[in-house]
Amino acid sequence: MAVPRGSQIADPLTTALQQGWKLTLAGTLAPELHRPVIRLALDTAAGTAGKRVRRSLHADTLLVELANQELFVKIIRPRRGLKRIRRWIRGAAAQHVVTIAAALQRDGFQAPAPMLWGSELRGGREIIVTARARGILMPRFLREAGHDLGRKRALLRALGAEIARLHLRGYLHGDLTPFNILCSRDDSDRFILLDHERTCRTWLSRFTRPRLRNLVQLGHFSLSGLTRTDRMRVWCAYAAVYHGTGRRRSEVYRLRRMIDQRRAKDLRKTAVPADPMVARGDAEKLPWRPRKSL
Structure with missing residues (x-):
């Protein structure tokens, strides 16, 4: 399961509807790995697999292992308000990642190509699975x-x-x-x-x-x-x-x-005022005191 590069990113050959998710597998993924990758992706989305390695405002990234290969599973949370409208206009973020990774590779840049991507039909979450790059x-x-x-x-x-x-x-x-x-x-x-x-x-x-x-x-x-x-x-x-x-x-x-x-x-x-004088805007008169980590 090497990271696909360049022309290896082909049109997807397999689409699956499982457990409320519409999933697409890259044509470069070996057929015998289709079921294990889908199962691992669904288990990660359900919270029963994977170790979280990064958390941001819009997504969680988890590390999983399959057949001695480390994979990253990214779960993108649904957007709210204007951001939801923007995503509806621009299209799914997961599909955009597939498209832009292929374009970058054609232009000579290195970018991991997703092996699986898709979206949750009702919940609005999206998922992207890529092999860990070297x-x-x-x-x-x-x-x-x-x-x-x-x-x-x-x-x-x-x-x-x-x-x-x-x-x-x-x-x-x-x-x-x-x-x-x-x-x-x-x-x-x-x-x-x-x-x-x-x-x-x-x-x-x-x-x-x-x-x-x-x-x-x-x-x-x-x-x-x-x-x-x-x-x-x-x-x-x-x-x-x-x-x-x-x-x-x-x-x-x-x-x-x-x-x-x-x-x-x-x-x-990321700072709090040292006293009310700073809170009123006289920041030059007193130093800022860093806020303690939560």
Whole structure:
């Protein structure tokens, strides 16, 4: 059950209606695995299988094992209000992931291809099953790189160049955080991009602000082993590929300002005032005290 790549993503051959779910299996999945994968997906959706490894506002991701292969099962919760209308107009998120993963692979990027996807007919939930890709999450790589500065710097430059190529192809990643980027185990200079519910190919990628907002998602996290100079290496490598020369320096400085603004905004969201003076808006007079974790 290797991760499908490139032209391996074919039109689905099997659709199943089981336990209130409409499920589709990729044509690359071996026939003898159809029933086990469907059963495992349904058990995970019912809460009787899988270990949760990530939780967000809109989805839960669980890790399961089948035939000595680790799989990720993502359960997307139903949308409410305007978001529900938006999803109805745009179509199912699971189907979008299948389409955008195929497009990314055709354009030379690495993105895990779902082996099963579908939706709950009444509840409105969606499900996506993918094989675990051969890679190391970016935060873990930075921790493990340790004192191997040459290796770390080369990879950060490669990351900036990869994101530039992504934008040059017209893509904007929906959630470009370090936790959605794997350093490939098979190719040290390549990356596997995850979490494509909101990734799109759009003419907006030609404009500066949407592209920089993508880089703000990548750069506003504080990670162990990542310095301010390291961030600049990513940005400069990005600008070198996207612009060559010319606007390179001005765009890097603009990006740095946007990231500083985003980090200040994050701080305001996750802090409580030290006293009523701060609550009234005189934040410069007293420092903010971080809110204790729940």
